[in-house]
Amino acid sequence: MDIQGQNIVIIGGTSGIGLATAVAAQKAGANVWSASRSMDKVSLCQTNHPEIQFSQVDTHDPEGLKSLFQSAGRINHIVGAATGADRTMLPFMEQTDEQFREAFNKFWGYTNVVRQGVPFLVDDGSITLISGTPARKCNPGMSSVSCTGNAVEGLIRALATELAPRRVNGVAPGIIDTAMFDRFGDKKAAALENIGKGILLGRVGAAEEVAAGIMLAISNPYMTGVVLDVDGGALLP
Numbered sequence: 001m002d003i004q005g006q007n008i009v010i011i012g013g014t015s016g017i018g019l020a021t022a023v024a025a026q027k028a029g030a031n032v033w034s035a036s037r038s039m040d041k042v043s044l045c046q047t048n049h050p051e052i053q054f055s056q057v058d059t060h061d062p063e064g065l066k067s068l069f070q071s072a073g074r075i076n077h078i079v080g081a082a083t084g085a086d087r088t089m090l091p092f093m094e095q096t097d098e099q100f101r102e103a104f105n106k107f108w109g110y111t112n113v114v115r116q117g118v119p120f121l122v123d124d125g126s127i128t129l130i131s132g133t134p135a136r137k138c139n140p141g142m143s144s145v146s147c148t149g150n151a152v153e154g155l156i157r158a159l160a161t162e163l164a165p166r167r168v169n170g171v172a173p174g175i176i177d178t179a180m181f182d183r184f185g186d187k188k189a190a191a192l193e194n195i196g197k198g199i200l201l202g203r204v205g206a207a208e209e210v211a212a213g214i215m216l217a218i219s220n221p222y223m224t225g226v227v228l229d230v231d232g233g234a235l236l237p
């Protein structure tokens with residue numbers, strides 16, 4: 001499918017995977033609306049990428065999402081790439097119920113994106129949501145991330161059946177070098193290099209590599225209900 005001239009809305013599109021997708025889609029000739037919560041990120045992105053329309057929205061604000069979708073008008077593709085929640089990386093038995101439940105706000109954010117976006121989506125349009133490797137390969141301490149990812153992947157399959165002929169797919173990134181790892185501070189590069197050594201391809205991934213997977217999900221007209229793994233082989237033993 002040629003996406004030239006098509007309208008694409010990306011929620012969580014001011015950083016990392018979402019921003020890389022916005023840039024890739026714009027380069028492929030699409031009209032791109034890209035949004036997130038932080039006005040600082042929106043302004044910086046708008047300066048760096050004037051050809052993309054950036055705006056402020058929170059996945060937990062249905063009215064804000066609705067007006068963003070309305071402003072884009074007839075939408076061909078929706079991408080949900082927002083983090084949308086804090087995640088607590090602790091063994092399940094060491095987490096509070098509140099901490100565990102908080103991770104699911106990513107999922108509830110995606111349900112808002114779908115509910116508000118579908119009325120504006122064309123019949124041959126697509127939705128792509130981002131899950132993650134922990135959905136299917138969970139290390140100790142990642143139960144909340146794993147369960148949230150599984151919920152997202154379940155939603156993808158359920159919606160693919162209900163929303164057809166509109167297509168619904170997912171992309172599951174492995175460890176990708178984005179702002180998600182800024183918590184390592186000035187040790188980030190060394191930490192990611194070290195993590196990369198344990199991955200089949202010997203390195204962590206780049207946001208642009210995941211964006212390429214999202215572009216495939218958007219543009220292949222015979223692909224629905226699929227979760228595409230872009231993880232350097234992380235699911236293999």
Ligand SMILES: NC(=O)c1ccc[n+]([C@@H]2O[C@H](COP(=O)([O-])OP(=O)(O)OC[C@H]3O[C@@H](n4cnc5c(N)ncnc54)[C@H](OP(=O)(O)O)[C@@H]3O)[C@@H](O)[C@H]2O)c1
Nearest residue numbers: 012014015016017036037038058059082083084132176178
């Ligand atoms: N990087 C990885 O290794 C990895 C692995 C597996 C899965 N993922 C998933 O990939 C997706 C993208 O993550 P990333 O690595 O690209 O992280 P990132 O660089 O931190 O980007 C996250 C984006 O989501 C936006 N965002 C967060 N909460 C939001 C909300 N409630 N409403 C609207 N926008 C929101 C952020 O902007 P604001 O702060 O301005 O809202 C930002 O634009 C996430 O769903 C993440 O869980 C990432």
